[in-house]
Amino acid sequence: MKVVLAGQSRYSENLKTALADYGFEAISIRTASELKALPESLPVIILYDAKIHPAAQDKNAAAKAVLGLKPQDLVVFLMDKTEEASPYIENRVLDTALYLASVKRRVAVLLRSTRASDTAFDERLRQAREKGVSFVRYDNIAVEAEMDRTVINAFDGKLSVTLETPLCIDCSELPDPEVEAFIETLRVKRFGGGCISGTRWYLTQGNTHKRNVKFINTIELDGDIKQIVPALVDDLRALDRPGQEKVASVDSKKCAFCYTCYRVCPHSAMKPDENASAMMVDEMLCAACGICLAVCPASAITFAGGDKAEAKEESRDKLKIFCCENSAFVASTEALAEVDASVESITCGGDISALKMTEALKTYDNVLVAVCCDDACKHHDGNKRLIKQVERLKERLEKLGYDPKRISCVQTGITMTNLLRNAAEKALSGGGEK
Amino acid sequence: MIIASQKPLDEIRDTLKAYDKVLIAACGTCVTVCLSGGEKEALELKALLGLEGDKAYRVVTPERQCDSEFLEAFDEDVKWADVVLSLACGVGVQYMAERYEGKPVIPGLNTSFMGTNRDAGYWTEMCQGCGNCVLEKTGGICPVARCSKSHFNGPCGGSANGVCEVDPSIECAWQLIYDRLKSLNQLDRLYDTIPPRDWRTSRDGGPRKIRRPDVAIEEV
Numbered sequence: 013m014k015v016v017l018a019g020q021s022r023y024s025e026n027l028k029t030a031l032a033d034y035g036f037e038a039i040s041i042r043t044a045s046e047l048k049a050l051p052e053s054l055p056v057i058i059l060y061d062a063k064i065h066p067a068a069q070d071k072n073a074a075a076k077a078v079l080g081l082k083p084q085d086l087v088v089f090l091m092d093k094t095e096e097a098s099p100y101i102e103n104r105v106l107d108t109a110l111y112l113a114s115v116k117r118r119v120a121v122l123l124r125s126t127r128a129s130d131t132a133f134d135e136r137l138r139q140a141r142e143k144g145v146s147f148v149r150y151d152n153i154a155v156e157a158e159m160d161r162t163v164i165n166a167f168d169g170k171l172s173v174t175l176e177t178p179l180c181i182d183c184s185e186l187p188d189p190e191v192e193a194f195i196e197t198l199r200v201k202r203f204g205g206g207c208i209s210g211t212r213w214y215l216t217q218g219n220t221h222k223r224n225v226k227f228i229n230t231i232e233l234d235g236d237i238k239q240i241v242p243a244l245v246d247d248l249r250a251l252d253r254p255g256q257e258k259v260a261s262v263d264s265k266k267c268a269f270c271y272t273c274y275r276v277c278p279h280s281a282m283k284p285d286e287n288a289s290a291m292m293v294d295e296m297l298c299a300a301c302g303i304c305l306a307v308c309p310a311s312a313i314t315f316a317g318g319d320k321a322e323a324k325e326e327s328r329d330k331l332k333i334f335c336c337e338n339s340a341f342v343a344s345t346e347a348l349a350e351v352d353a354s355v356e357s358i359t360c361g362g363d364i365s366a367l368k369m370t371e372a373l374k375t376y377d378n379v380l381v382a383v384c385c386d387d388a389c390k391h392h393d394g395n396k397r398l399i400k401q402v403e404r405l406k407e408r409l410e411k412l413g414y415d416p417k418r419i420s421c422v423q424t425g426i427t428m429t430n431l432l433r434n435a436a437e438k439a440l441s442g443g444g445e446k
Numbered sequence: 447m448i449i450a451s452q453k454p455l456d457e458i459r460d461t462l463k464a465y466d467k468v469l470i471a472a473c474g475t476c477v478t479v480c481l482s483g484g485e486k487e488a489l490e491l492k493a494l495l496g497l498e499g500d501k502a503y504r505v506v507t508p509e510r511q512c513d514s515e516f517l518e519a520f521d522e523d524v525k526w527a528d529v530v531l532s533l534a535c536g537v538g539v540q541y542m543a544e545r546y547e548g549k550p551v552i553p554g555l556n557t558s559f560m561g562t563n564r565d566a567g568y569w570t571e572m573c574q575g576c577g578n579c580v581l582e583k584t585g586g587i588c589p590v591a592r593c594s595k596s597h598f599n600g601p602c603g604g605s606a607n608g609v610c611e612v613d614p615s616i617e618c619a620w621q622l623i624y625d626r627l628k629s630l631n632q633l634d635r636l637y638d639t640i641p642p643r644d645w646r647t648s649r650d651g652g653p654r655k656i657r658r659p660d661v662a663i664e665e666v
Contacts, residue, residue, distance in 0.1 A: 266485075268484065365490070409494070
């Protein structure tokens with residue numbers, strides 16, 4: 013099996029050799045234009061030696077950076093400024109800050125959230141605090157760099173604090189135009205304009221939303237490329253096996269070739285079929301989330317295979333609840349056991365169109381859609397899409413003189429049974445809010 | 447491409463009050479692409495208006511409502527209906543009205559402009575069809591459509607930090623023209639004053655026609 017090894021990393025040759033041991037032939041390429049010339053179906057591994065400010069990454073560099081500062085001078089590490097810091101950056105910054113504090117420097121770490129990515133992180137956070145590192149959590153920040161100092165104003169929603177420092181270390185990843193070009197060529201989706209890999213529960217490290225694209229940030233490897241090879245090989249071999257039965261399918265006669273599905277598909281599974289002047293689905297990449305079905309303006313997309321036959325709605329229940337199979341449907345067995353409602357599993361909130369909700373209103377008094385929490389949608393932004401759909405539908409129902417509260421939505425997780433039950437009970441009494 | 451948006455639902459409902467059988471005619475080209483009048487929107491409209499349960503609805507989707515050949519297949523549906531709610535642009539609505547004598551044809555959309563799809567769900571105006579294109583002088587950015595005041599020699603005093611005084615969400619077309627000409631190394635073009643023009647090629651000369659005698663051999 014052939015794989016493409018894109019980018020220039022100090023580990024490229026090592027990985028190539030390791031993959032060869034498993035029978036993979038790695039084609040090394042350096043530029044996006046070389047990548048474009050290769051068949052689209054080939055798996056691509058982007059190896060990337062991410063760069064951050066040296067003083068945030070390395071104790072020696074940090075020691076050098078503080079030379080010449082007065083003992084009372086504050087050293088500031090600024091995290092999450094442009095995007096959420098990766099666990100690697102968090103750990104490196106904590107280690108370096110801890111080191112500087114231990115050599116009697118005044119150190120502050122500014123960050124948007126103090127989430128625990130693992131238990132060891134909590135422990136390092138505690139140690140750093142004990143050594144005297146100050147942590148400042150912020151929602152908004154203003155940074156003004158002057159000649160020999162930087163003035164930072166951080167605000168956490170209630171309090172604001174102003175810090176003045178001769179050394180403000182921005183811990184954001186430094187941009188790499190080469191990697192950006194690969195990402196653009198491959199149409200790999202990002203989270204909120206930022207990270208593309210591995211920092212969400214449903215993506216293990218190195219995996220992106222696109223099944224055949226792996227993005228490996230080598231600074232997270234602790235110098236050992238071999239540790240990732242077995243999992244990588246499993247993933248690559250899985251690409252050879254047929255995917256799921258249920259996949260989206262485009263009726264090329266109905267397709268308006270508008271590119272809407274192409275633009276919104278979180279898995280980059282849509283591609284133009286120039287011969288038919290229509291879109292087509294790359295079945296290997298399709299995750300059957302249904303987002304394309306809901307947005308297609310020509311109603312040209314359906315699910316092929318594995319789709320359940322539509323049951324005729326003859327329920328006497330007052331409430332219909334559409335539950336995302338990744339969160340609410342799991343919680344529904346317990347949460348909705350005693351709620352008088354008809355519950356239907358959906359692949360993603362993004363699969364629910366205004367048409368589906370309106371049609372449910374013909375049979376039921378109220379409709380509730382339960383989707384995943386923020387940042388937890390397996391299909392990138394299906395939950396956000398649903399919330400926007402519900403907002404628009406509410407406005408339209410109101411225009412026609414109907415009670416907009418007949419439609420509501422709730423964001424929930426697999427263990428948030430009370431939240432789901434309360435939302436269902438509220439919706440049942442006609443008082444759905446969101 | 448023609449960009450349109452759907453009329454408010456209460457307005458649509460009110461215009462349909464007097465009728466029992468409604469044919470919702472989607473259009474399969476521009477308004478499908480700009481998500482305002484394609485089959486999906488038509489089906490959604492049918493479901494929403496149908497909640498009342500007092501009328502019968504049918505949905506059809508001709509490829510284009512502005513060409514007679516695409517309408518023939520739907521003649522029977524039009525016959526069935528008391529009224530046609532057309533989700534085409536103004537061209538399609540008028541063409542349907544012209545073709546189906548005695549049948550009321552009601553617009554479901556507000557036709558807005560000729561524009562481009564910047565991203566999923568976002569369109570911006572690019573052309574006003576003025577009939578005398580000057581884009582070669584202005585670096586490929588139209589001062590007629592994209593300058594709020596359609597200035598031919600700009601920017602005006604209302605341009606600040608690259609945005610227009612009319613609305614800060616509007617980019618100043620003349621700033622864009624300047625930036626573009628600079629990148630093309632053609633800033634000297636700005637020394638040439640564009641003289642006042644003859645607007646008869648635009649709407650000011652009345653409704654326009656274009657005829658290709660080599661194709662339309664006989665005059666209609």
